[in-house]
Amino acid sequence: MIDRLLPRYVASAATREEDAPAGTLFPEEEALVATSVAKRRHEFAAARACARTAMAAFGLPPAPVLRGHRGMPLWPTGFVGSMTHCDGYRAAALARAEDLRGLGVDxxxxxxxxxxxxxxxxxxxxxxxxxxxxxxxxxxxxxxxxxxxxxxxxxxxxxxxxxxxxxxxxxxxxxxxxxxxxxxxxxxxxxxxxxxxxxxxxxxxxxxxxxxxxxxxxxxxxxxxxxxxxx
Known part of the structure; x- marks a missing residue:
């Protein structure tokens, strides 16, 4: 559903909680949630699985999505993006910086x-x-x-x-x-x-x-x- 809110040049991916795969985390990402409860780890992994699906739409190889200040996702150079997760839904969106200066989804x-x-x-x-x-x-x-x-x-x-x-x-x-x-x-x-x-x-x-x-x-x-x- 997140794709209905975004321009066509924005790549997005989403999943519902009931069918969301756990997702595979990079070691750097694992370290960010090493002490988190299972629910938080699942949300974190599912959102990043969505992020990597969006990245693949631009031909980008799988890469860790780490966090900056205030939990800001750190995207590959030349791209802007956003992630969200709540009970029942996880999603990520990504765009080239030449198309968008900023992007936020929730x-x-x-x-x-x-x-x-x-x-x-x-x-x-x-x-x-x-x-x-x-x-x-x-x-x-x-x-x-x-x-x-x-x-x-x-x-x-x-x-x-x-x-x-x-x-x-x-x-x-x-x-x-x-x-x-x-x-x-x-x-x-x-x-x-x-x-x-x-x-x-x-x-x-x-x-x-x-x-x-x-x-x-x-x-x-x-x-x-x-x-x-x-x-």
Missing amino acids: AEPNAPLPSGVWEIVSLPSERERLLSHDELAGRRTGTEPAGSGTVHWDRLLFSAKESVFKTWFPLTRIELDFAEADIVFHRTSASATEGTLTASLLRTAPGIPPVLKGRWLVHDGIAATAVTLPA
Whole structure:
């Protein structure tokens, strides 16, 4: 599903938890999760298996994907990319730096955020906009609509902010707080579970435009977002 959010020149790969192979890690990668619990090791390996599938689409040989500051993936020279993992879904995306300066993807379970998190990750302007959606308003009052078309906008907002951070941080090495990006979602129709998003940055950095753009999709229990910054 992540491929539906990305331009054609971006290579991506994804897998669901139930059919995800453990994946083979390079020794350098093994060292990064040597003390982690089994669930974390599985997520780590599955995401990197997806990354190597994306790399192969560009003719790149299998190589370790190590971590920089704040867990930032370190990609082969001349490429930008992003990885994500959550319960039930792992994915990676990769593009040539000549096509994209920045790329961020994120996937989350399409379920309400834990109590108290909504207020932490959202701006007043975002809360006002999103509470106007029937699904979120219904959930807040205990009358959430039934059916697979439900979009948990609070969780989707969290995902979008993660995608913005993953795009921003490798280019700036500057922390970006949840309150420093104002997200607006656009739906393709009144009942759609996919569309576009814009992120107005409330913090500036040299060479970074004030607005980043991306896409979102809710499908089969997963809320996914992707943000791209053209070269």
